[in-house]
Amino acid sequence: MPEPTDPIAERMRGTTGLGRLLAEADSVWRSRAEAGDADPEVAAWRPFEDAFPTFYQFTNRPPR
Amino acid sequence: MSSRDGSAGGAAATARWTGMRGLAQVPSYVILQPTTLCNLDCAYCYLPFRAADRRMPVEVAAAVAATVNKWAERAPRYSVVWHGGEPLTAGRAGLAALMAPFRGVEHHVQTNATLIDDDWCDFFTAHGVRVGVSIDGPSDLTGQRVDRGGRPAYDRIMRGIAALRRRAIPFAALCVVTEPRPGLAVRLYDFFLELGCYALGINVEEHEGVNTRSTAYPEQSVRAFWAELAGAWRAAPRIELREIEWALRYAGATLAGAADELLPRQHDPVPTIGYDGRVVLLSPELAGFTDPGYGDFASGNVRETPLYEIVAAAAAHPGGWVAEYLAGVEACRTSCPYFGFCGGAHAANRYFEHGRFDGTETDHCRNSKIRLLEGVLDHAGAN
Numbered sequence: 001m002p003e004p005t006d007p008i009a010e011r012m013r014g015t016t017g018l019g020r021l022l023a024e025a026d027s028v029w030r031s032r033a034e035a036g037d038a039d040p041e042v043a044a045w046r047p048f049e050d051a052f053p054t055f056y057q058f059t060n061r062p063p064r
Numbered sequence: 065m066s067s068r069d070g071s072a073g074g075a076a077a078t079a080r081w082t083g084m085r086g087l088a089q090v091p092s093y094v095i096l097q098p099t100t101l102c103n104l105d106c107a108y109c110y111l112p113f114r115a116a117d118r119r120m121p122v123e124v125a126a127a128v129a130a131t132v133n134k135w136a137e138r139a140p141r142y143s144v145v146w147h148g149g150e151p152l153t154a155g156r157a158g159l160a161a162l163m164a165p166f167r168g169v170e171h172h173v174q175t176n177a178t179l180i181d182d183d184w185c186d187f188f189t190a191h192g193v194r195v196g197v198s199i200d201g202p203s204d205l206t207g208q209r210v211d212r213g214g215r216p217a218y219d220r221i222m223r224g225i226a227a228l229r230r231r232a233i234p235f236a237a238l239c240v241v242t243e244p245r246p247g248l249a250v251r252l253y254d255f256f257l258e259l260g261c262y263a264l265g266i267n268v269e270e271h272e273g274v275n276t277r278s279t280a281y282p283e284q285s286v287r288a289f290w291a292e293l294a295g296a297w298r299a300a301p302r303i304e305l306r307e308i309e310w311a312l313r314y315a316g317a318t319l320a321g322a323a324d325e326l327l328p329r330q331h332d333p334v335p336t337i338g339y340d341g342r343v344v345l346l347s348p349e350l351a352g353f354t355d356p357g358y359g360d361f362a363s364g365n366v367r368e369t370p371l372y373e374i375v376a377a378a379a380a381h382p383g384g385w386v387a388e389y390l391a392g393v394e395a396c397r398t399s400c401p402y403f404g405f406c407g408g409a410h411a412a413n414r415y416f417e418h419g420r421f422d423g424t425e426t427d428h429c430r431n432s433k434i435r436l437l438e439g440v441l442d443h444a445g446a447n
Contacts, residue, residue, distance in 0.1 A: 012319055018315060020444075024301075025309065
């Protein structure tokens with residue numbers, strides 16, 4: 001049985017420039033973590049709870 | 065181009081997603097409605113009773129706190145969100161009385177900001193309240209935010225935000241966008257940079273509740289909007305921009321082969337406790353509505369049953385519309401290649417767009433999930 005394909009992943013892998021954009025985003029998240037009390041070694045979003053009402057609709061928010 | 069709008073995914077492509085199965089027994093936050101009243105009458109509002117001042121009695125808040133305080137003891141952080149109506153119309157004394165039974169939680173308000181003054185700023189500081197404001201951009205774009213006399217609320221909103229800034233109270237912002245299109249995103253983002261919010265969420269208008277306006281926007285316009293917004297954030301990433309960063313996070317996880325780890329294992333039940341104690345799970349937008357087939361969408365009432373029992377019973381033995389919704393999530397899982405990004409169409413969008421909960425793709429999916437991800441990839445591919 002063939003491995004299932006993921007058309008979205010295929011599109012991402014074929015998107016020139018995505019790697020550069022992700023590297024920039026990672027740098028932003030790392031800077032944010034350094035500015036806050038999160039682990040500066042972990043590039044991350046601000047804790048969900050900091051802006052809760054703004055984010056409540058996101059059922060797939062990252063786990064803690 | 066690989067777009068849900070234009071091409072396909074299919075069952076084989078999506079069956080691997082393992083998250084979002086069933087309801088969790090304990091929510092990570094709760095939403096309370098201190099009053100149904102709102103002092104505004106926005107054109108796109110979904111709330112049916114926003115002209116009526118039906119207030120939550122302290123006994124209801126205390127009943128909620130009896131459960132929530134225990135949940136909060138076991139969590140690093142626990143959020144209690146006061147959502148309306150306009151929660152500040154409950155007044156400082158009223159809101160303080162409702163907050164009083166809670167221990168070990170973080171309080172939040174989502175407010176239209178029109179009532180915020182120095183006294184409210186004192187209140188936010190004294191009670192450690194985190195503030196989210198609702199504003200849709202410059203005055204013309206916020207023009208749908210009006211009072212009952214049809215007068216624009218923009219100046220009053222900005223006065224409230226000025227008070228927050230004067231008092232150095234951080235705030236997040238929620239922006240409703242009607243008809244996303246090219247040219248709009250940069251203008252909006254520049255506005256919010258100037259406004260001084262630390263986080264921003266973009267809510268594309270939804271066909272929901274008493275708002276029955278069409279949200280079937282052209283695909284290319286919506287994608288171009290999100291692509292432009294990605295570029296605006298990239299040029300000045302000072303605001304935590306919910307949608308764009310969320311899409312990037314998913315893209316990064318996908319390329320790393322870890323996309324399936326982003327979805328929670330189970331749905332957060334997100335209990336919304338209405339002013340009268342009724343508990344509606346999963347979609348706050350359903351609170352206050354009734355349907356001949358589904359009833360009032362409530363899973364119970366905290367005046368009769370402890371909140372933890374209501375949630376645990378729904379999680380263990382989902383019935384009625386919740387069971388239908390969970391079947392709908394499974395349909396999304398096996399049919400939509402964007403499931404790993406989205407986690408399934410929201411309950412309220414399914415109901416208000418399809419009239420039931422086991423359908424799949426909605427306008428909200430298309431405008432705020434599918435075209436968002438595609439627009440961000442469009443931006444990346446063009447730059």
